[in-house]
Amino acid sequence: MSLRVAVQMDSMDSINIAGDSSFALMEAAQARGHSVFHYDVGTLAWEADGSPIGKITAHGTPVTVRRIEGDHYTAGETRSLDLAHDIDVVLMRQDPPFDLGYISGALLLDRLKGQTLVSNDPREVVNAPEKMFVLDYAQFMPPTLIARTLDEVRAFQAKHGAVVVKPLHGNGGKAIFKIDADGTNLSALFEVFNQTWPEPHMVQPFLPEVSEGDKRIVLVDGEFAGAINRVPGEGEFRSNLAQGGYAEAASLTPREEEICAAMGPELKKRGLVFVGIDVIGGKWLTEINVTSPTGIVAIDKFNGTDTAGAIWDALDRRHDGM
Numbered sequence: 001m002s003l004r005v006a007v008q009m010d011s012m013d014s015i016n017i018a019g020d021s022s023f024a025l026m027e028a029a030q031a032r033g034h035s036v037f038h039y040d041v042g043t044l045a046w047e048a049d050g051s052p053i054g055k056i057t058a059h060g061t062p063v064t065v066r067r068i069e070g071d072h073y074t075a076g077e078t079r080s081l082d083l084a085h086d087i088d089v090v091l092m093r094q095d096p097p098f099d100l101g102y103i104s105g106a107l108l109l110d111r112l113k114g115q116t117l118v119s120n121d122p123r124e125v126v127n128a129p130e131k132m133f134v135l136d137y138a139q140f141m142p143p144t145l146i147a148r149t150l151d152e153v154r155a156f157q158a159k160h161g162a163v164v165v166k167p168l169h170g171n172g173g174k175a176i177f178k179i180d181a182d183g184t185n186l187s188a189l190f191e192v193f194n195q196t197w198p199e200p201h202m203v204q205p206f207l208p209e210v211s212e213g214d215k216r217i218v219l220v221d222g223e224f225a226g227a228i229n230r231v232p233g234e235g236e237f238r239s240n241l242a243q244g245g246y247a248e249a250a251s252l253t254p255r256e257e258e259i260c261a262a263m264g265p266e267l268k269k270r271g272l273v274f275v276g277i278d279v280i281g282g283k284w285l286t287e288i289n290v291t292s293p294t295g296i297v298a299i300d301k302f303n304g305t306d307t308a309g310a311i312w313d314a315l316d317r318r319h320d321g322m
Helices: 021-031 100-110 122-127 130-140 150-160 186-196 208-212 254-270 296-303 307-320
Strands: 004-008 035-039 045-047 055-065 073-075 079-082 089-092 117-119 145-147 163-167 177-179 201-205 214-220 223-231 246-249 274-280 284-289
Touching: 004 021, 004 055, 021 035, 021 055, 021 296, 021 307, 089 100, 100 122, 117 307, 130 254, 130 284, 145 150, 150 163, 150 186, 150 201, 163 186, 177 186, 214 254, 214 296, 214 307, 223 254, 223 296, 223 307, 246 296, 254 274, 296 307
Parallel strands: 004 035, 004 089, 089 117
Antiparallel strands: 035 055, 045 055, 055 073, 055 079, 145 201, 163 177, 163 201, 214 223, 214 274, 223 246, 274 284
């Protein structure tokens, strides 16, 4: 069955097709005969029309994608799309920040429930920010503090030595700082963090194992689909590919299999079809990424798999079951 797919994401011009998961999902949709539209979350609008859903529209552009660097898509004429009637599946793929703009867009899309399939489920994305949802699985996490006050952070550091401080709703390895055991610059850093973000911040012990990599594990509808190990680049402790890290093939440790088994049923229940979790040292769960997970292109390169196809298999089943 051919579906009409709208992808809510950032500019098509900014895509790095060599590793972009959204592009891979668009390619896979197109290969199945689905028609693909692109729109920016800023064009979402809701208008009362007497129905429980209301009229939810976006300025959508039909696109045809191809794996040619510098010439990776052709765009048609932009028009207003009624997301409840003109579209069968919406992929919510814009990058964070996970701010009020992101949350508002997700809550508008949540009104499509029962009419148009939205993935990941927007209400559950709002309920599961990466560094908060992971607290449900604290038994697999390293020691963790979420706080704004310097006294609490100093007490935590006194117990654990060198620590890593990161924004609670950050992404892509941005603004992650290592503070050595002597606490140099901790107070200055917390002044900056408290002035920049109104929410508390996440503090964890620095894990030396990160030098060996940070594993990205992808689950599709709650089932393990593949993994890569992301190794920090020279002079870095952050292993994110966006921060100069590089990928290598990886398999799961028994502990990582236990983590996947523990959360898989809940991910499926929540409608979180495409999820990427991050594990350090084969045992320390640090994040559950649900907003715009990445990594499937590298996973498929190493494993010869088709993770984008597996995601579409899951989406097709969910759409057929609506």
